[in-house]
Amino acid sequence: MDKIQLQGILYDEKSSFLSGPADAPPLIREAYHSDAFNFFAEDGSEISPDKLVDHGDYTIDQYFDIEKISYSHLKYKTPLITLGGDHSITYPILKAFHRYYGPLEILHIDAHADLYDSFEGDPYSHACPFARIMEDKLASRLVQVGIRTLSDHQKEQAEQYGVEIIEMRDYSLKKVPQFKGPLYLSFDLDALDPAFAPGISHHEPGGFSSRQVLEIIQNIKAPLVGADLVEFNPKRDVNGVTAAVCAKLLKEIAARMLNS
Numbered sequence: 593m594d595k596i597q598l599q600g601i602l603y604d605e606k607s608s609f610l611s612g613p614a615d616a617p618p619l620i621r622e623a624y625h626s627d628a629f630n631f632f633a634e635d636g637s638e639i640s641p642d643k644l645v646d647h648g649d650y651t652i653d654q655y656f657d658i659e660k661i662s663y664s665h666l667k668y669k670t671p672l673i674t675l676g677g678d679h680s681i682t683y684p685i686l687k688a689f690h691r692y693y694g695p696l697e698i699l700h701i702d703a704h705a706d707l708y709d710s711f712e713g714d715p716y717s718h719a720c721p722f723a724r725i726m727e728d729k730l731a732s733r734l735v736q737v738g739i740r741t742l743s744d745h746q747k748e749q750a751e752q753y754g755v756e757i758i759e760m761r762d763y764s765l766k767k768v769p770q771f772k773g774p775l776y777l778s779f780d781l782d783a784l785d786p787a788f789a790p791g792i793s794h795h796e797p798g799g800f801s802s803r804q805v806l807e808i809i810q811n812i813k814a815p816l817v818g819a820d821l822v823e824f825n826p827k828r829d830v831n832g833v834t835a836a837v838c839a840k841l842l843k844e845i846a847a848r849m850l851n852s
């Protein structure tokens with residue numbers, strides 16, 4: 593693999609608490625291009641702009657337009673990274689991936705399981721995407737890591753759908769399985785402790801350090817065909833700290849894609 597595709601989805605209509613993630617993609621790009629950083633991932637790959645086929649940012653009128661946009665890019669058969677947006681975007685993105693790849697293995701890093709059958713009357717809320725994904729059998733395996741907000745309802749949902757959850761309180765790197773692939777990584781920034789990534793809508797203490805999530809990403813050996821970075825809320829960021837975390841994650845994910 594020598595190229596990665598990038599798309600930005602300017603969408604936060606399905607956020608239950610605060611708006612803001614729709615403004616994130618241009619700020620992640622700005623941090624990625626900033627003279628404050630170079631383009632090297634830690635494995636030594638240079639993720640320079642010529643490695644990225646950047647389709648730019650999309651404003652979304654209808655929720656399921658996200659599926660159409662994603663599907664139109666998958667025809668290039670190179671890995672696709674999506675900059676969100678709230679976490680509701682992952683369901684239509686996975687629908688597009690399913691049409692190309694069939695059921696994917698999914699590694700989902702988040703403070704929240706996002707398995708609600710419906711949230712505040714909306715089955716497509718950002719609290720629900722993984723219920724829809726499992727219901728539609730878009731995943732052959734779903735492993736969730738970093739979860740620290742499990743409700744009884746979401747525990748039942750996880751059991752019903754056979755979701756494997758590594759809760760934050762039980763976490764160690766060796767518990768994260770190796771996947772066969774093709775693998776999709778869905779990364780909600782609130783998996784990180786708010787001290788490391790304050791620019792998020794739901795500050796849930798007791799999360800990952802930046803180092804810990806880099807270790808999870810660098811430990812992926814399976815072919816990684818898609819990823820999203822969601823829930824960065826620039827309105828809550830402090831000195832661009834979270835934007836810089838996103839740019840770092842973008843480089844590290846791209847490096848895994850190029851070398852898997």
Ligand code: MN
Pocket residue numbers: 679702704706718780823
């Ligand atoms: Mn989420």
Ligand code: MN
Pocket residue numbers: 702703704780782783794823
């Ligand atoms: Mn979350």
